[in-house]
Amino acid sequence: MRIYERLGEGFREGGPDYLPSLAVFHCRWCFPDAERVRAMLPERAAEKALLVRVDCTARIEAEFVAKAFSEGYDGLLVLGCELGECHHLTGNHRALKRFALLRNMLSLLGIYPERLRLMLVPPFDEELVRASISEYVSELGELGSFRYLG
Ligand code: FES
Secondary structure: OOHHHHOOOOOOOOOOOOOOOEEEEEEOOOOOOHHHHHHOOOHHHHHOOEEEEEOOHHHOOHHHHHHHHHOOOOEEEEEEOOOOOOOOOOHHHHHHHHHHHHHHHHHHOOOOHHHEEEEEOOOOOHHHHHHHHHHHHHHHHHHOOOOOOO
16 A cells, blocks of 8 residues: 555544544633533534643644644644734734645645634634534544544
């Protein structure tokens, strides 16, 4: 088997009932309460989600992304302040640029970049946040379980 084919997506266990394991990073300024974030995740996915509060989405380094996937998480979600609302002014703009690079990096590694999602959403529009997360989790379900085989 070619090395490229061994990487990333060799293991699937997806389907409509499958609930992926999530690592969720949430900005402390717009999503300070981990339990509130957990409550916005689809019920069964919430049980096994890892929640990590960070000071800003700009805090998400490539090494965190690599570590999450090497630990076997199916998806890495980052919830942050809307553009124009970042407590550190341009942190979420920097995060947007970094995430574009990170998605390219994941592609090169044979990992679907859709597994990594940055959501800069209005924290008080819970319905929108829930719907966005739910859509993301459904997409992860279609991709199936992730196991890095490198
Ligand atoms: Fe929330 Fe920067 S402080 S994204």
